[in-house]
Amino acid sequence: MIDATTRKYAFFVCHHKSGQIYRDDIFRPIHVGAATASRELADCVRDDTGENISQKNASFCELTALYWMWKNVDAQYYGLFHYRRLLNFKRLHSRTLHFHDFSSKQLEELGWNDSAISAICGKYDIVTSPRWNVHPVGLNRMIMTNYEFYAREHHIGDLDIVLELVKEQSPDVYPYVLRYVHGKQCTFANIAVMRKDYFEQYASWLFPILFAAEQKIDTSSYDPHQKRVFGFLSERLCGAYIDYLQATQNARVTQLGVAFGAFAKPVTDGALVLNTIAEQVARAQELLIAERVHVTFAIDNNYAPHCGAAIASLIGAIHPRQPLTIHILHDDSLSEKNQLRLASLTRETAATVEFVDVDSRSLEIFPDNRAHISRATYFRLMLHKLLPETVEKTIYIDADVILADNICKIWLDLDDRFAAACADEGGVLQSRRLGLPITHSYFNAGVCVFNLKKLRGIDADALYLTAYLDNKALITLQDQDILNIAFRNSALELPLRWNANARLYRWNDLDYRYSEEEAQAAALKPGLIHFTDSSKPWHSHCQHPLAPLYWQWRQTTPWARRGVQNIRLFSVRAMIDRILSAGRRLEQDFRPYLKALKLRFQEKQRR
Known part of the structure; x- marks a missing residue:
């Protein structure tokens, strides 16, 4: 011994x-x-x-x-x-x-x-x-x-x-x-x-x-x-x-x-990161590339204000003369008023906004199992059909983000890859759930550079549908799962800073593929902040240290009146809504008992 x-x-x-x-x-x-x-x-x-x-x-x-x-x-x-x-x-x-x-x-x-x-x-x-x-x-x-x-x-x-x-x-x-x-x-x-x-x-x-x-x-x-x-x-x-x-x-x-x-200490000093971002954005505006860059969002009417904040930050971090087209995929809920508001964000810039009304009936086969995610998330599965043939690639971005650097830095040559994206905050477990090969890094599809040219060269609809139907019982993260299955071993991994997830700023007990050093670097100098999970910066209870950045950019949009000045009012309204909702739930819970008491009282009166 x-x-x-x-x-x-x-x-x-x-x-x-x-x-x-x-x-x-x-x-x-x-x-x-x-x-x-x-x-x-x-x-x-x-x-x-x-x-x-x-x-x-x-x-x-x-x-x-x-x-x-x-x-x-x-x-x-x-x-x-x-x-x-x-x-x-x-x-x-x-x-x-x-x-x-x-x-x-x-x-x-x-x-x-x-x-x-x-x-x-x-x-x-x-x-x-x-x-x-x-x-x-x-x-x-x-x-x-x-x-x-x-x-x-x-x-x-x-x-x-x-x-x-x-x-x-x-x-x-x-x-x-x-x-x-x-x-x-x-x-x-x-x-x-x-x-x-x-x-x-x-x-x-x-x-x-x-x-x-x-x-x-x-x-x-x-x-x-x-x-x-x-x-x-x-x-x-x-x-x-x-x-x-x-x-x-x-x-x-x-x-x-x-x-x-969970030992990787999260970055919680929001002031430090916000100062870094301010300096970073100022430098980012110096970059100008000759090629027109295409960026795509997919929203419904509820997400119009948040998409507005995302676009404002996107425009604020690029060169004023950068050729840029912003494609906004939407369903019939997006009002004309909100379309005009979104289009106004590119005035006095070289950017333009194009709206694409999507008939989503063909997407009804796919599951809707995430309460805080709308069906508009599936629109990215139709990008190869919705955008013009002349657009050979596009950077798809979720609307719950804020840009902190020049998006042109990830306007990459994808060669023969289907896409480029960042590793997910719990990617090891997600890959295991789907049975994906160990060589594939499960990515978060909230920021994804799509190779539309390659997708048009195959039957992309069949690729997505097969990925879903062959793994139907295993799908929990909707189109993100489908894309990871369809693009397994054919996706380029972007630096994590281009999709700085919410768990970089709080304790993360999930199993992820990136290193602690990568996590720290991405959190301190993010290129894009993605407010993943159900707690969003427009919620009164959001604890994300960079939530003020969302409000800072939203203040520059036509939705400013609902922004920083009215956070307290927004919180009161949210509290009232919660109280009323709780009251309605109590009423529903006690309705059978009240009905029974009423019947007993009526029976007693008859006697």
Whole structure:
């Protein structure tokens, strides 16, 4: 044993990259895959010391830490966690919480102390994360068995090999594994705390099976995600073995909630960024390109004021003589008055506005499942037909944005690519939900340079329709999902600053593809601010630090009277609307009871 002293708790938190690290007498950070890492992580135990399988980390994931603990540490209780996923020792059977630091307040709230942990371990021998319903990410309605999910997400033949090995080597455990694999719940990420005797039994059972499977499974053609095969397989084996221990040895088992960490500190100093933007816009106006640039918005009447603010900021960040055509796709709700207002924004500039009335009946087949997004979002699927043939590309922009730099900087040559766009704020999970290849970066379609020439050279309507129909059950983000499926591996990735999403300015606990450095750079010097999600700058409760920039530009539009001066009035009106709405809901809720009372009163009168 490397750690010769018997410890009460040996809780190891897996790290594989630089970031916030917490260490005390109970929790110890461990660098997983240290044997193959390019640099050492400070303050971490290395999993390549003593007896170890550190070099297998690419396929065994956190199990290299589990193996190291088994072979090199002596303790009464063993625990395995991830730097962004730890158990909440204050709440039995709860689900999730989020944390951003390791402050004394946070440690107390989540029970990361001897007293809270001892209280749990005094009652239970094994503690796990919750058993979640098994379903693709973001599709809670699509419950499936562990076997079905593994077949969808990974190579099912690998699981079949493991099942056969369990049947041969551990016939007494096999029924529990089979039941678990064909059940519809699972504990993910191999997070657990076990009493020493149960931990040693589990490790002694698990690793011989996985090592035998390693000899039978060929991963040479697997991408980096699928090469994590033994980590994925062990997730299905862990819960099954715990069921076996509970049934045959009366192990006391419970579940705790998971605390998810989001450590990339968001940019919240709005004043600093606003000053940077002001200087940036002044310099941006110096750029002039000879080619006419085409920009497209898609709106209904409700979004006319917000589109006005977006256009004002767009015009304000380009050269006064820049040839520019702004195409506004709209349905029949856009009033003539609002069209005139929008057109007036380009007076005394080289820009023009063209309105395109869209017959959206052909789009009714597509889902309308996002409450804060109108059906006008689907108009971008018709760009190749709606804009003139002479327009070979266009920059599509959502109307809930403000430009902070010259849009001409992304007037790119797309070559043979369908589009260019920025990585989404939760793109890793979205790609996984749709089953997209790991080589494709799931993009946010709110800012997208479309290659109309290429789209006209194929049957784009069929491309979009097939993308939807073949993945209908998986679509949650409407046309953005459809575009990512249709354009997979054929989209150029733009620098993140050209679609600075709202989660750059608040804690983001989603899995994203861009780096923390990219996020910080984009937030501090955005080229375009995109007010993603349901909280918009025109809402009184919006906490976005750059919301004042929206009002600054809206003040220069014909909708100025509804702007900054009237925010307080707008807030009062919004509050009154909420009160009235709540009153109507109460009336609806109590209507059956009132009706019943009225009938009883009438019956009493008749008597």
